[in-house]
Amino acid sequence: MAKVLMIHPDKCTGCRNCELACSFEHESRFRPGASRVQAYTWEREGMSVPMMCQQCDDAACVKVCPTGAMHRSTTLANLVDWDERVCIRCKMCTVACPFGNARYDAASSSIFKCDTCQGAPECVTFCPNGALEFVDDEQQVRSRKKAYAAKFKEAFQEVS
Amino acid sequence: MFGWTGTTLRVDLTKGTITREATDLELAHDYLGARGMGGKIMIDEVAPDTDALSPANKLIFSPGPLTGTFAPSAGRFEVVTKAPLNNVIAGSNSGGAFGPELKYAGYDALIIEGKAAKPVYLWIKNDEVEIRDASAVWGHTTPDTTDLVRAETDEDAKVACIGPAGEHLSPIANIMNEMHRAAGRSGVGAVMGSKNLKAIAVFGTGAVTVADPDRFKAAVMKARKLIQAHPVGGTGLKAYGTDVLVNILNQTGALPTRNYQDGYFPTADKTGGESLAAKQLVRPKGCFSCIISCGRVTKVDNPAYAGYGEGPEYESAWAFGADCGIDDLDAITKANFLCNEHGIDTISLGSTIACAMELFELGVITAKDTDGVQLTFGNVPAMVEMTRKACTGEGFGAKLAQGSYRLAESYGHPELSMTCKKQETPAYDPRGVQGIGLNYATNNRGGDHVRGYTIAIEVLQNGAVMDPRVTEGKADLDITFQNLTGALDSAGACLFSTFGIGAGELAEMLSAVTGVEYSVDEFMKIGERIWNQERLWNLKQGYTTDDDALPKRLLTEPIKTGPAKGEVNHLDKMLPEYYQLRGWDEKGVPTKAKLKELSLA
Known part of the structure; x- marks a missing residue:
């Protein structure tokens, strides 16, 4: 079993707490340029995507x-x-x-x-929106898959 | 040096000079940054009788000591200048990432003075600073300006700019950053326009340092937990945005309706945050370091009002909604988009259109004045069309863009302008909520809610419960909120963090970041110092106790319908106590003893 860092752009609000937490963990100061994760925002669309190793x-x-x-x-x-x-x-x-x-x-x-803060990634701790997740490989896509499954459930409940 | 960068950047647009100065850290300890420090710089450097739109006025952009750290929801900055709307110290607060970027570029404050001979923009890349020709971007909307300036500088630069309204020197023009965040009030955009400064682009690669990292992290973790556990800070604002307040205020009977002719709007629900979430909302968005995410990315599909952008906030939805007698959220959202794109304050413009609607219904103005438009309450296309005209300054829009006081006064009816010190009062009716009326009347920038948000207690029962209809205890409540906000704004924090944390948590984070020990009392004292500093400026502008007033309607015309039917505001019962508790004389002048206590004399 291994843990993987999962990115959920649909949940990202572009607050960049991940970048702040990362640079603080590695340098004890706030330098987004030193962050191993970057959350990019497309302002016109209001969409943000975190990127990391x-x-x-x-x-x-x-x-x-x-x-x-x-x-x-x-x-x-x-x-x-x-x-x-x-x-x-x-x-x-x-x-x-x-x-x-x-x-x-x-x-x-x-x-x-990204060094996953040696197995305890600070970006995940500080992400307020669950846009970053550090999960066992077996459950890597569970939250996303299950959220979609729930939509099917709703639909089938109505017709059955 | 921790928290502060230690450097202040000064740009003289007349001479074209760029200089760096050491930030006065002794002053920074007493005024923190942002609103407090910006105000202090302005008072020291701008003569009180300066014309707000002359080159002698200064425009100061200042983040706070917490800005750029991961203190929760504390990435803000303040734009400080003498206000063209009403001569007060305009301190317009904004979020996004522009403030933090200024810190990473190395600056506690950016002071802009003089006036460029032709349109320019400022490009700040760490210590490389350039004044550049802006002739190709002048005239463009704020999103287009942002893109154009980025194309010439850096694709990730943070851009603050004015739209056409600021270029036209509208006294209710704002400054927009990252396309959707606004330093909204008191006409700061007109000052930028008067200096021929179209935009400021910043790119910084430096750091904000912290005196005691372990202590800071512990304080931040505690503050985050408190906000996340709070029903408003933790869940409500992310789910529904600030516009969730529409139904709450309507149920209180304090949703100003049709230019404050009433305090209850039967179909208000159609304009609330729940309706927005069901239809226009694309996703929530957060400012830099924010854990609350009240921002609304929104879309309107209705071809008549199609658009994409952010908002509306509660106050904007109210101004274009209930205050204009309108319950069409597509149209309200469109009006909000237009304002952001053209750089004009939504609260002031919406309220000004409401004022014009009343003038029209009374027959003071007719279709001849309004370019043929039947400007009646509830006329949805007329509201959007008037917003568009005010944004571009065409026809009757040029008059609307002057704000409701100048508009109503020009037609001989200043009493129909719902303003305090010429600035439009926001979306909380002082007849249904007594304490907010006292705040409007005494607020140093005129009609304003954010600097004395008694609604948190009077309506939202955040941490304490007080009957909104009574006047007892409201003077003390107002003073507490006004002082708290003075310090909170100056630290770089967002007002909404108080849905979870208070002076204790803020003082602790501030102490850990700066290495300067701030007790709760000292933190509140800073807020009081800032409030009194602003008051002294207003007295020099000729404001007196007569201006600590509310529009007559709110004192004499009872709310007609709804839960607060029959109520008026009882300002006279609260104001003397307010002066007394503030340590001011009966004319509202701070006593020598008070000024000495605050190190202001």
């Missing part, structure tokens, strides 16, 4: 890393971890990630990617 099984960032700094965690299931001691800051991981979920930060000489 999905800890790919077959991760492009791990594949291209020449030193093994980007690696699958041996202690936590479903975590692509970054070892700052081994990393040479070649930034190939930031080039390889097709989602843009790893970036290099010059100020701190770090690669910013």
Whole structure:
């Protein structure tokens, strides 16, 4: 069993508490630019979508890393971890990630990617809307699937 | 330095100069930021007799020390300037993410002075600041301006701008940020327009630091729990938005109807938050760091009023709704969209249209004045058309865009303007709710609800219960709310956080962020200092105790129907006590002892 971070854009209100919690956890200050999660808002449509590393099984960032700094965690299931001691800051991981979920930060000489706060993601704790969820893989889509199932239930209840 | 960035940015549009100054931290400790600090800067730098629309007026954008942190629902900023509507210190408060972005760019405040020779916009990217030509964006709506400015700066820049109403110097023009959030009242948009400043775009990559991270996190977790457990802060506002108040106020008998001719609107339910959620609502939205999410993303499909945007808030739905005798929520939502797109205050404009409707029904004005429109109460297309005209400034709209006081006075009937100190009073009838009347009368920016929201107790029973119909205890209640809000606004917090937390939680978060120890008493004292500072400014503008008044109608014409039938407001029973409890003399002038106590003398 492994936990996965689930994103529910339909529930996101664009408040960016996730970004604040993430940067506070990693730097003890508020710097959204240091956040490993970004909630983008399209103002005309009033729609927001949080984006963060999905800890790919077959991760492009791990594949291209020449030193093994980007690696699958041996202690936590479903975590692509970054070892700052081994990393040479070649930034190939930031080039390889097709989602843009790893970036290099010059100020701190770090690669910013989600580390799930080592299994207790603060963004999830601080999201007031349930738009971010840290759930067992077996229940990964349960809330979404069940919400839709409930609509069918309503419909069938009426006709039966 | 914690909470504050330590730097204030000054832009002189006449000279084209950009300078950085150290924020006066001693003052910041006493005035916090936003409304308090902005007001202090203005009083120190703007002569009282300055013409609000002259280059000598200043326009100050200031977030608070909590802004940019994850203190719940505390990402706000204030626009402070001398108000073109009524000469008071206009402090218009807005949410969104513009305030936090200013902090991340490195600034506690942005002071704009002078006047550009031609239309410009300001581009702030951390410490790179440029005044740029805005000739290509002048004339555009606020959403289009936002997109155009972003295309020239950064796609994620936060943009505050004026629409056509601000360009036309309407004294009820607002400043919109991120397309849908408004620094709405007292005509701050006209000051921006008078400076030929179309927009401000900000992009910041810095940080807001915290003195005691562990203490702050603990205080935030506690505050969040309290708000989330509150029936209004935790669930009500997200489900129905502020417009949930329509039915509540109507059931109280205090929903001003047809320009305050009545206090009850039988079909009000059609305009309430429940109806909005059932039809126009697309999804709730939150400002920066907000856990309440009262924002409404809305859509109107009805081809006559089609549109997409945000709102309406309760006060807007009331102004274009019950106050105009209208119960068509599609049309109300459309009027709200038009106001946001053109940058004009919904409360003042809706109330001004209601005033014009009464003038029309009395025969003071006719279709000749109104460009042929039968401007009667309940005429839905007329209301939307007049809103559009006021937004663009065409025909009779140019008169409406002056606000109800100037409109009614120009036709010899100032008594039909439902204003205090020339600013339109919002959606709570002082005849049905006594304490809010005292707040309107004494409020430093005139007709205003947010700076003395006694409704929280008198109607919503938030933490305490008080009969809305009695006058006893209301002076004390008003003062408490006015002082609390002075400090809360200046910290960068949202008024709605008080649906869950109070001065205790705010003072604790503020102490943990800034490293300056604020007790509850000190926090409230800051609010009192700010209130008195604003009062002193008003006295210099020539306002006297005679202006601590309500429209005569509210004192002499009883509500005709509904639960508060027969009621009038008894301001005279509350005002002397208010002065006394404030430590002011019988003419409403703060005593020397009071000013000394507040370090204002």
